[in-house]
Amino acid sequence: MSTRGADRVKLAIQSEPPLPTKYPLLYDFEIKLELPAIMRDVCGRWSIDNPERYAFKYADPPPGQPGKFGYISEENRHDLKDGDILRVALSPDIAAQEHFHAMRQAGDPRIRHNAMVEIYRLSKDQTFAMKFINLNGMDALVAMIQTENHVTEQDASQMASMLGAFQELMEHALVSWSTLTQNFVNKLILMIEKSRPLEVVRSPIVAKCLSILESILLSSSDLSESVMQGIQLDDIIRFMQSPSQEVQQYALALINTMLLKAKDKQSFFKQLQEKRYGKLIQQHVYGKYINKSVPREIAHELYAYQTHSLNLVEPTMRQQFDRANPAHEQAIKMLPKRAFPDDYIDDRPRSPSAAEQHWKQLGFFNTDPRLDFNEVPPGVLALFCMIHFAKTKHDAFTHLLFSPSDNQCPFARASISLTKILCSIFKIGEPPSDLAYNFLPMLLWSDNPLEEIFCATIQLLFKTWREMRATEPDYEKVMVVVQKQIVTIVQQGSTLSSFDVFKAKLFELSYKKIISESEEKTQLLDDSVWNSKPVTELRDKLRPEIEGLVKQQRLKQLVEGALFPKISALKKSKRAYFYCRLSPNHKVLHFGDCEENARPTLDALDNKIPVSDIRLEIGRDCPHVKDPRTKGTKGQVQPELGFSVYFEGEQHLDFVTPNESIFAIWTDGLSVLCKDKLISKAATEELDTLLHMDLKLRLLDVENITIPDQPPPIPPNPPNYDFAYKLD
Template identity: 35%
Template sequence: MSGEPGRGLVPTRASRENMDNIKKVAITREGQQTQFKELDQNRPLAAIIQDICAEWKLAVPDNYSLQFSEPNRQMYITDANRHEIQNGNVLQLTESPMQKAQTIHEQLKSGQKKLEYEALQQLATLALDHSFAVEFISKGGHNLIIKLLTDGKYQGDPLAKTLISFMALMDHGIVSWDVLEPDFIKRVADCVNCVNPNLDSQCLQSALEIMESIVLHSSGKQYLVDQMITPVNIIPHLQSQKSGIQKNAIALINALFIRAENEKKKKIAESLHSKSMRTVILSHVIRGVHNVGNEMAHQLYVLQVLMMNLHEERMKLPVDPHDQHVLKDIEELRRIAFDVDGDPNINTVRKSQNSAKDHRKLGFQNQSHPAADFTKTPPGLLALDVMLYFARNHGENYVKVVLENSSRADEHDCPFVQASIFLTKILCDTLKIGEPPTEEGQTFYPMFFCHDKPFEEFFCTSIQLLNKTWREMRATSEDFQKVLGVVKEQITRALEIHPSTFDALRNRLYQLTYSEIIKIWEMERQSKEEWESQAKPIIELREQITPEIVDLIKQQRFNQMIEGTRFQQYNNRGKMKGKYWYWRLSPNYKSFYYGECSDSSSPLMEQLPNKLSVVDIKMLQVGKDCPHIKENKGRKSNITSNLAFSIVPDTSDAMCFVASNEQEFSVWTDGINALLEKPMTSEQKTQDLEMLLCMEIKIRLLETEGITIPTEAPPIPQPPSNFNFAYNV
């Protein structure tokens, strides 16, 4: 062999890692010539800054720090985030967080308006940085901001910058919200209660956010906010043209709702159910000029859950069989159905004196003590409440349902009371009444904001559906559970279109007849079971084409990752409020590009500043193995662990995600596993593989239509006694 020693040798893993730790960057400083550096990530930051200062002949390197230069990411570089430095980044040498905090603190106390405004402009951006916030707060900067706000020194844009800065400082969790005094809270509340159309929108948006945080995070200050601000004061802000103001207004209402006592919750609900409030929410928020973004959808979902959960108390309350109010309500049900005299909703007059017989016709199990039917929880007394609402507010339909069932033969009789009890429980389960809202939830139904009694109206529509379905199925008492199953399916599928009104819900339910549900089930069964044959030829064919289908699924996952997905940002402490990032896979499958974005934007790959090479990914973690799930174990957190996953690079901390749904989770976990040459493990992959296999096999077997495929290959016949065959042309 000839040539130089070592030429052509493949670099060792150690040498590749050393190369990866070198980042080629540019260092800038105003008035200085740009330095181009090969930044060694293994060196201490202090040593790197010392070298940079030496080249520019700057004394006291401890007074300087490196900072990202992007307009939307002017954060100080620390040991915690230095892994975010990428080749080609432009960094800037600037005052250290301690020096900058001291400078801004002095400018705010200078008494010179120009200096103060410049300081506020810088503070509004720098307060987002944790390193700066620690230094600024250690110098009492937060107390200075509180004093400036309490004294009412600023108006307009300076006031907005002050509120933004305060909120950003408090978001770091360094200072307790309990330090705030009533005068400060009143000052911020005045910004919320102000109906001046010329009020700075940033000022109002930040004030709403501060009020929400005081309510949620202080241990005893929420009552002050409750005294100063009511849902009625917030109505004008829901009519704003700014989606951020609308979102923060709904969030504040939710916060007041969450922290209120039961009686106060009912009063808030009454305000929300008023026609004026419902009209504003529907016209300006749900059907307004802005599309409902992820954060607004979450707030509307939370509001819906909180309103529905007002029924939890009645749902979990068993009846006292001797309660005179309950007995009176049951008697009213009987009277409206069988002994109506002069009811304006009913055209005919009927009278009945046989209570026990009437109780049987109504569908009570315990006809001598009908109140005992409501002892089981859930749904407890809630079932009686909604039945009484149906009877009082939809009297003609109520009588029609009861009399139609009581006039049938006994075996075809649908017991109205028992059906109502089971149906109420189904509706409670469907809407998850009694469960707190989750951090990821975004499902809300506009129709629930169209009526002052949404759950009761939902029941009235559903009980009429049950009666219709019972009739279509020609059901008997033995089919009771089967009918309930069909009705639950009808309701679930009708809700999938997110009906805007109860009329839209009724129209959809009218389309979902029993026969239609049977067709849907049959189609789903066929798609699931068709070609699930155990015949040996089919099994062999499946095995033969499975690798092709798996490659097709991989390609589909890669294509979806190339299109990109917007995720809520998480770190080891949990969800980062109001922060999103967008991730895309490069078309050559070699790198991920990512960067921060708004809750509604979808930046192109060229607009994403950060890059992560696939070869730099050490592993993929899912579920409870993820850092943001482990770190929050034992804390009060609503992170859905089965949608969580983390990308663990070789040289930096894990990047944490929570998918918005199972499909999104499957796409990204399958795709990353495929890039890492590991098996795809999601349930969605199994379902896709089965579906595509069935389709491919069906296509390949089209020519065998009508031919029965044997489970085993036919036996090979015995050879003939001789091979003297003759063939005459």
């Protein structure tokens, strides 16, 4: 949302199309003057009759360059800025009528083709879209898509324009997806089936068909089932080999949505495995970018697929051990057989005492090991991870159990804790974020991604246990270190091309490297020192100063600014951004439109909000989070990543952050500007870390000295002060 600018702006006005007799005007555009009056003045200068047939619109920017688009209306005229270039063009009403009639002509095919190109271009504007739809233009467009062929190259270009216009019109949410018919869906599927992956001429058609089918799956409950049943999975997977990045992107997106909507996700994922989907991604998608960065749109779809595949273990993670479940019973009985095969005859232990000893040696906490899997998460997922490790890495499994050690790490207990840590790190059960794009390549072509991660990290856990010379009381400290090791390596993202690389990097990050960081040192210090009364009082005394440092850091990052997606353009095919930053004097928020990866200066951001007027809303109370138009869509705003800044009454600027870190920075900074406290968990953690570091430095001089709980007593006053000596 923009703030109102000055009452007059200086801009250029051209004719459309540019004519030699109509010289461009440098015009003082009065914001408060009615648009028809300004149009009459401009048309009078150019001797143009019937000014009511015309309207102002932004001049098209150069190809590939950012710029404003659309007609000027009473609603958006206050967004005009000095230096804007406008054109006098046919009004949306007249343009919609002329192009509507032209696209239905049965004569010259070039007229129809040019009309469709213009409709595609103008449909991005909501005013034109509304006029065109009111003429039953959408019905006519859908009918043409269903009946037209695309044999020649010109036919293919016209079909691409029709599909593009359809997408643009649907973006305005003026027509419900439920109004589409089965015949329309069948036509889209037929165009996909008849296209070949390497057919570059028809790549725009294929990409748009894939994108529209994805939207139908997300937005139409009536037609989603027919899409799922009508599409042949082979027809989509083969587009992984397409040379077109756009086709690959939308093929990935469609498969991700099909996986999201599948009633039996396990069965659908198994079909993908049987068709070597992961290997095709490795060879033809990720393989194209070995020596360069993966485009963000592709990276997002790979991240989404990774999230969906990891989330397949969510039902197991949320399930306790069920004695009536044969799979659970079979798994719990298989574990000791894998560890002690010589002690079993016909799947039974030689003696009851041997079975009890086996459970103890395996490191279970309870006498009945089934009770160890009652905690959810990780539930019985931990059991199946242990079985996978024992079956696929049997030598490593037996090595961990039987390697000589004075204080052996309890395998079962450690496995359960580790599985819970992995579920937290990889956010099992959470849907993919619309703005995230970080993925681990090794997970994309693995049939059992979480289980394979477990196999590498359980070996790391035992290695760290030995390095720390840990005993039973050190168990939680070991888990803290192991979690830090895993998180550190996982953050390396795209460098983890295989599980062998992942394991090697894990083993390189030793326990000593981890504890060299001050944060981990403080976590491993004796709690009795930090909880003593003198240290607690010192911490309370230092807290306001450290809290001030955290607040300054938050405000400094707001001054640097950040890029945010526009809420109305969350779909990746329509991605648009604005940049927001705080003025150095902390009195004004500046924001304005910009391109991705841009970092505009303060002067380039035209819109301003006085800090004294702002009010912060977070999460589910934000209007863009509550907006029903985003519910159930791919662009749905996650409450934990959204916030809004209210100003001038009920005007609001809506934000969606790509991750929790940026969300914490901005909500903390805005809270400070609103004279409130730091509110994020990240701020609390940073404050605690800085306090620990400051205390550690201050306590260096009393290292190995016992700090008393009470201050030493003050001695009584002396009987006299004769020992005092006054110097003259």
